[in-house]
Amino acid sequence: xKDKTIFHxxxxxxxxxxxxxxxxxxxxxxxxxxxTLGAILGIDWKKSESLGYGSASLGFGxxxxxxxxxxxxxxxxxxxxxxxxxxxxxxxxxxEIDSFSNYFKLIxxxxxxxxxxxxxxxxIKYESDDIEGVFKLAYWSLTLxxxxxxxxxxxxxxxxxxxxxGQKETLETFFKIVKDQLxxxxxxxxxxxxxxxxxxxxxxxxx
Numbered sequence: 153x154k155d156k157t158i159f160h161x162x163x164x165x166x167x168x169x170x171x172x173x174x175x176x177x178x179x180x181x182x183x184x185x186x187x188t189l190g191a192i193l194g195i196d197w198k199k200s201e202s203l204g205y206g207s208a209s210l211g212f213g214x215x216x217x218x219x220x221x222x223x224x225x226x227x228x229x230x231x232x233x234x235x236x237x238x239x240x241x242x243x244x245x246x247x248e249i250d251s252f253s254n255y256f257k258l259i260x261x262x263x264x265x266x267x268x269x270x271x272x273x274x275x276i277k278y279e280s281d282d283i284e285g286v287f288k289l290a291y292w293s294l295t296l297x298x299x300x301x302x303x304x305x306x307x308x309x310x311x312x313x314x315x316x317x318g319q320k321e322t323l324e325t326f327f328k329i330v331k332d333q334l335x336x337x338x339x340x341x342x343x344x345x346x347x348x349x350x351x352x353x354x355x356x357x358x359x
Contacts, residue, residue, distance in 0.1 A: 171250045173288050174243040177295045184302040185215040192309055213237060224305050235268050236294055252287040
């Protein structure tokens with residue numbers, strides 16, 4: 153999560169039109185999705201054919217679906233990702249949807265998204281006459297929530313990697329110590345090698 157420049161940029165968007173706001177939030181989120189998937193896969197996502205900038209790379213929706221397939225993502229957060237994508241797609245693909253006002257007027261299902269935003273962020277003053285300002289704030293709040301989800305996924309991933317590495321190193325150290333003690337016994341070494349191999353296989357299968 154190194155995109156402090158993008159994160160700071162988003163916080164400066166309050167004077168921009170709603171479509172620009174929504175799409176900039178989406179660009180930010182796609183970077184987080186790529187960064188997270190790259191970390192999990194152990195690759196440099198910017199150089200990846202699947203996650204990078206090439207024409208063959210996965211689309212935003214596919215990246216988000218991969219993220220929501222992860223067991224770390226709760227049902228409620230999956231709903232938030234879906235709402236984020238639903239709103240983003242309307243602004244990105246329908247010419248008339250250049251504001252939240254038009255979104256609510258032209259899209260019948262938008263009422264459902266409005267209700268979800270009100271439920272998730274009840275402290276926003278939705279009765280305000282500034283519809284654009286209100287729902288840009290709500291969408292920004294949704295973006296921040298999902299950004300936190302990405303942080304948590306990354307934290308859990310690196311913790312698991314550390315645990316796995318620690319387990320392996322401990323087993324290798326134990327094996328070396330015992331093997332040194334039994335190095336004069338050929339049969340003892342063979343038995344230990346078989347046991348160690350089975351332990352490693354079980355450790356990998358659990359992860």
